[in-house]
Amino acid sequence: MQCAGAFRTRILTTYRIVTRRVDSCSVSTLPREEPARPLVQTLVPGPRSLELARELQEVSEARPIQFFHDPQQSFGNYVADVDGNKLLDAFCFIASLPLGYNHPNLIEAAQSSLWLPHLVQRPALGYSAPPEWVHTLRTKIMSVAPQGLASVQMTCGCGASAVENALKAAFIWKRTLERDCVDPSPTELESCMRNQEPGSPNSMVVVSFEHAFHGRLFGSLSTTRSKPIHKVDIPAFRNWPVLPFPESEQDETRCLELVEKTLKGNRVAALIIEPILSEGGDLHASPAFFRGLRALTRRYQVAMICDEVQTGVGATGRFWAHEYWSEGLEKSGPGTSTAAAEIAPDMVTFAKKMQASGFFFKPEFLPPQAYRIFSTWSGDPLRALQASVIIDTIAADRLVERVRIVGDYLSQALHGLNHPLIERIRGRGTFLAFDLPSPARRNRFLQDMRNRGVVVGGSGTKTVRLRPALIFDTHHADILLETLASAMASQQ
Ligand SMILES: Cc1ncc(COP(=O)(O)O)c(C=O)c1O
Structure with a gap:
């Protein structure tokens, strides 16, 4: 395995070789400096954006598009649009740009020979991975693993794919514990082919909270509770409970009592929660509330999934927002790290600012058989390389x-x-x-x-x-x- 220094040297050497070959339409056309202030020439969306939206809508969904951006002319904190406006961007592609637009470190890395083959073909990583995949995961992605989570599973790109697979890992873990045996029985193997118990544990549930958002795929959508328009007309896991999220610190005891009642009275595989309920209106609860959830999920042997798709990767002032859950414990001196390990969730999902998606997990959540959390691509080496540069830049620049x-x-x-x-x-x-x-x-x-x-x-x-x-x-x-x-x- 290469060490980090050799890796960097190799990237830089390659960069020098590749840049000699790069034609003038790449880096040189990008603005290198941010504008001093926003430049506004039209309403946003302007006429060109409106025209593009009209053309796009003829063949695809364009209604949520706010404006068309100009990727060549966007830099740093400023997004340029197709009408010549330069806007200070404090929303950054729905909270998903950690380093702003066209960060020089990413531009440089993107020209290395490491990236090129993955641009040309996307490998089926679950079936045959390139050797640097090992290095990328072990030394880069795992360098930001939350405390106590010693494994990572990459997924195919979006946050919902991370959540879906974390939910699956929770069900597999819980059923393996319940049957007290690693291998499913012949009855389970037969009944799951008819979507029936016991092979399909349809009475087993996932608990989520009012106003939560965990994605829009089939499993994740059943845990999402932010807006009806996201859910309406789609069949749901109908017995998955929804619990109130505290309206104030005074309300937290009542909410924890309801959580306990629900975990006690149901066959619960997982509880999923965002450290800050983001899409649902930036709702906060105290660290003590989250510690209370952790204690209850431990007591009732329920997997706790912390969804950091939106809160993760630095924007809250900690790399992971759930690091704040130990607030108040930090002063307690010796034994603090044990306490922090005890409140660590079982799994943490990520996407958005990582530019790659997946989830960190405790090793016991690795399914006992292969191919159970799997897809053709099983991640994307290009996005993982991008995440590596992001992770390095965040550390080097103390972001x-x-x-x-x-x-x-x-x-x-x-x-x-x-x-x-x-x-x-x-x-x-x-x-x-x-x-x-x-x-x-x-x-x-x-x-x-x-x-x-x-x-x-x-x-x-x-x-x-x-x-x-x-x-x-x-x-x-x-x-x-x-x-x-x-x-x-x-x-x-
Ligand atoms: C907390 C959280 N989880 C999951 C998702 C789903 O991510 P994606 O839209 O990339 O599927 C989002 C998206 O906003 C999110 O904020």
Whole structure:
């Protein structure tokens, strides 16, 4: 196996060789510097975006597209659109760009001979992997594994694929424990082919929470509870319970009691939860609530899946948001690491800012037989290489620390605005949100911000969410705040 230094040297050497061959339409056409400020020439979407949306809609879904971006002209924290606008982006492809646009480290790495064959053909990793896959997983992806999770399973790209496979791993683990035997019986093998008990454990459930979002595929959709339009018309796992998420710290005991009742009274394989319920409106609970969930899932032998698809990879000021669950325990001195290991979830899903998807898990969640968590591609080496560069850059540039500093600055400044329409400012790091008085006002605000040159997102019904890249700085925060202040002034 190559050591990290040799790996880097090889990448750089290759880069020098490859760049000599690169034609002028690659790196040289990319802007190297961010604009000093947003540049707005049209409404957003502008006429060219509207025309492209109309053409696309003739053959495919274009209605959710907010504007068409210009990938060659976007750089750093600024996204360029096809109408010549340059927008400060604090939403970053739905919270999925860790290093902004066209980061030089990624541009450089993308030209290495390591990346090229995977661009040309996507291998079936579950069947035949290239040797560097071993290095990528062991030294790069595993370098950011949450405490106590010594294994990783890569999936095919989206967050829902990570969640779906983590749910499967939980069911396999639970059934293996229940039957007290590794191998399924002939009756189980026969009955599962008819989708019936005992081979298909249809009475076994997954617990999730009101306002949760875990994806839109069949299993994950049954745990998603944010918006009816995501679920309507799709058959669901109808007996999978939904539990209330606490409305305040005072409400947490009641919610934990309901969790206990549910875990006690059902055959539960897994409980899945986001550390911050993101799509559902940036809802927070105390670290003690999550520790309470962990204690209950342990007591009732239920797998705890922490869905970090949106919260993971630094934006909250910790690499994983669930690291905050030990808050309050940190002062307790000796034994702290044991306590932290005890509150670690069994599995942590990731996608979005990793640019690759999958889940970390405790080794006991590895299925006892091969081919049970499997697909043709079983991941993507290109995306894993991309994740490696992201992980290295976050460490080298100390981006998680930077997020904490910029996040504090932004949060204090938002509070300092003391604006009568801005309610419930909340969040960790730059993963911040606030509410406006109504859904209509919030939607108008998002549109108005874009027309003034700043992209922010919505979540829940009336929440504004900020999801900038980890390279967002205080001077970007100032522009965001100025723009926000003028947009709010026009709302009154
Ligand atoms: C917490 C969480 N889980 C899962 C998903 C699904 O990810 P994807 O849309 O990539 O399938 C999302 C997407 O927003 C998410 O926020």
